Amino acid sequence: xxxxxxxxxxxxxxxxxxxxxxxxxxxxxxxxxxxxxxxxxxxxxxxxxxxxxxxxxxxxxxxxxxxxxxxxxxxxxxxxxxxxxxxxxxxxxxxxxxxxxxxxxxxxxxxxxxxxxxxxxxxxxxxxxxxxxxxxxxxxxxxxxxxxxxxxxxxxxxxxxxxxxxxxxxxxxxxxxxxxxxxxxxxxxxxxxxxxxxxxxxxxxxxxxxxxxxxxxxxxxxxxxxxxxxxxxxxxxxxxxxxxxxxxxxxxxxxxxxxxxxxxxxxxxxxxxxxxxxxxxxxxxxxxxxxxxxxxxxxxxxxxxxxxxxxxxxxxx
Amino acid sequence: xxxxxxxxxxxxxxxxxxxxxxxxxxxxxxxxxxxxxxxxxxxxxxxxxxxxxxxxxxxxxxxxxxxxxxxxxxxxxxxxxxxxxxxxxxxxxxxxxxxxxxxxxxxxxxxxxxxxxxxxxxxxxxxxxxxxxxxxxxxxxxxxxxxxxxxxxxxxxxxxxxxxxxxxxxxxxxxxxxxxxxxxxxxxxxxxxxxxxxxxxxxxxxxxxxxxxxxxxxxxxxxxxxxxxxxxxxxxxxxxxxxxxxxxxxxxxxxxxxxxxxxxxxxxxxxx
Numbered sequence: 001x002x003x004x005x006x007x008x009x010x011x012x013x014x015x016x017x018x019x020x021x022x023x024x025x026x027x028x029x030x031x032x033x034x035x036x037x038x039x040x041x042x043x044x045x046x047x048x049x050x051x052x053x054x055x056x057x058x059x060x061x062x063x064x065x066x067x068x069x070x071x072x073x074x075x076x077x078x079x080x081x082x083x084x085x086x087x088x089x090x091x092x093x094x095x096x097x098x099x100x101x102x103x104x105x106x107x108x109x110x111x112x113x114x115x116x117x118x119x120x121x122x123x124x125x126x127x128x129x130x131x132x133x134x135x136x137x138x139x140x141x142x143x144x145x146x147x148x149x150x151x152x153x154x155x156x157x158x159x160x161x162x163x164x165x166x167x168x169x170x171x172x173x174x175x176x177x178x179x180x181x182x183x184x185x186x187x188x189x190x191x192x193x194x195x196x197x198x199x200x201x202x203x204x205x206x207x208x209x210x211x212x213x214x215x216x217x218x219x220x221x222x223x224x225x226x227x228x229x230x231x232x233x234x235x236x237x238x239x240x241x242x243x244x245x246x247x248x249x250x251x252x253x254x255x256x257x258x259x260x261x262x263x264x265x266x267x268x269x270x271x272x273x274x275x276x277x278x279x280x281x282x283x284x285x286x287x288x289x290x291x292x293x294x295x296x297x298x299x300x301x302x303x304x305x306x307x308x309x310x311x312x313x314x315x316x317x
Numbered sequence: 318x319x320x321x322x323x324x325x326x327x328x329x330x331x332x333x334x335x336x337x338x339x340x341x342x343x344x345x346x347x348x349x350x351x352x353x354x355x356x357x358x359x360x361x362x363x364x365x366x367x368x369x370x371x372x373x374x375x376x377x378x379x380x381x382x383x384x385x386x387x388x389x390x391x392x393x394x395x396x397x398x399x400x401x402x403x404x405x406x407x408x409x410x411x412x413x414x415x416x417x418x419x420x421x422x423x424x425x426x427x428x429x430x431x432x433x434x435x436x437x438x439x440x441x442x443x444x445x446x447x448x449x450x451x452x453x454x455x456x457x458x459x460x461x462x463x464x465x466x467x468x469x470x471x472x473x474x475x476x477x478x479x480x481x482x483x484x485x486x487x488x489x490x491x492x493x494x495x496x497x498x499x500x501x502x503x504x505x506x507x508x509x510x511x512x513x514x515x516x517x518x519x520x521x522x523x524x525x526x527x528x529x530x531x532x533x534x535x536x537x538x539x540x541x542x543x544x545x546x547x548x549x550x551x552x553x554x555x556x557x558x559x560x561x562x563x564x565x566x567x568x569x570x571x572x573x574x575x576x577x578x579x580x581x582x583x584x585x586x587x588x589x
Binding site for chain 2: 038
């Protein structure tokens with residue numbers, strides 16, 4: 001650690017004392033780091049995230065196939081995008097995936113999280129098993145489920161009461177159902193952890209008071225537990241929205257956007273336009289749509305989660 | 318207060334247990350069966366054959382190399398994150414300059430940028446600097462996209478260091494660099510291990526950057542290897558699942574030996 005960090009010492013010495021503002025809110029400005037300490041990471045981040053973000057906006061007005069230089073074509077990509085039925089459908093599909101993801105995962109992970117928050121030993125053991133899907137990458141999970149759902153060698157052969165003729169990925173409804181289910185299998189443990197942690201923070205005295213007043217388990221859940229979990233529900237749902245918007249591996253590996261374009265959500269459509277049709281201009285335009293949607297959501301994250309308040313209340317301690 | 322068992326919840330918990338555990342059982346049992354045995358018995362049956370051949374197949378079909386590549390990417394990403402994030406978080410928490418707080422706001426916004434959104438320019442950039450199909454070309458953007466969450470986590474940890482300690486250091490004439498090395502780093506060990514695990518998971522499980530920025534077998538990482546294995550040898554399900562199982566072993570080891578750090582790393586910003 002110390003050796004890797006050593007090079008940053010020198011700029012700090014030069015910049016530290018001079019750049020500091022006079023102490024206005026208590027605390028001395030002596031020995032404070034200057035903002036040069038933030039520069040290496042900021043430049044690095046700007047190079048790979050912020051500059052590309054501006055570049056994607058510029059590229060959305062160009063035609064580029066990956067060879068030679070991008071050519072400016074004005075609004076052509078955007079006009080094409082508005083008339084592209086697959087794009088419109090992909091936005092609806094993304095919305096459908098997000099809504100179905102929230103509807104299936106939220107109630108389940110709240111119930112599991114609250115249940116797992118109990119101190120009973122059997123609950124601790126089961127929670128450890130629930131956790132296992134989190135250890136697998138999205139790619140591994142998609143490959144696993146593709147194998148499990150193989151019409152010839154997988155579960156459909158032994159569970160025909162559930163899978164019918166076995167070709168579950170062959171219909172749009174089946175493919176969507178599989179993606180929603182796999183999303184649930186993959187992400188419920190994560191959201192369960194959020195709720196488990198939050199449920200443990202609820203003061204036990206609330207439950208004691210409620211049970212003295214004669215409230216049963218169900219009543220306690222709806223009158224105490226759920227209201228106390230409000231902030232976690234907001235965080236969890238926002239993470240589901242952002243996650244749902246950028247789902248990619250699962251679609252690529254499980255359905256490849258199909259059957260037809262039946263599961264081509266926006267992020268996957270972008271990949272296809274850019275890296276399969278080598279139409280980087282249109283791909284950039286779709287990417288910009290993704291940025292706008294996810295920025296709007298992220299503003300909500302910052303506002304609702306209190307990150308911004310945390311910064312301002314502790315700034316300059 | 319005595320709690321009575323909640324049977325209804327217990328039943329629900331066991332149904333979910335089945336949904337989680339049955340696929341994992343099928344995965345593990347398939348990897349120890351011969352292909353013929355697996356095909357004849359069906360995935361849910363108890364295995365009648367035993368073999369380690371699937372693991373041998375997985376390793377010899379290239380997964381040894383893919384593992385090495387993934388390890389290189391992971392080490393590179395964790396190294397970069399640990400080099401860049403601590404000074405940044407230190408500046409955010411302790412600096413009084415407006416620039417530092419503006420930078421923090423920028424990183425908060427950075428949370429909103431999905432990797433998909435900038436993949437085209439990143440592809441262009443990596444191509445231009447000649448790092449296409451080079452593991453370094455995967456390491457750089459992967460590390461960059463781990464920065465926002467790591468910065469939020471580590472600044473959170475550094476905020477918990479009481480101002481009195483900083484003032485005591487300053488009173489003794491310590492430079493910012495000395496406070497950083499002697500005070501901030503030793504007291505941020507929890508946050509440092511969380512961001513190390515978080516960025517390691519990002520690198521280990523990363524898919525999009527390797528997919529777009531590499532093409533040859535010599536630079537293939539594990540996640541891409543699984544995808545490739547599936548498209549080429551999709552019918553060799555036991556071999557495929559052995560590769561899937563191998564890909565989770567390192568994460569499982571971290572889970573067993575550093576559970577706290579792993580859970581916090583997995584939760585990232587969500588757990589804050």
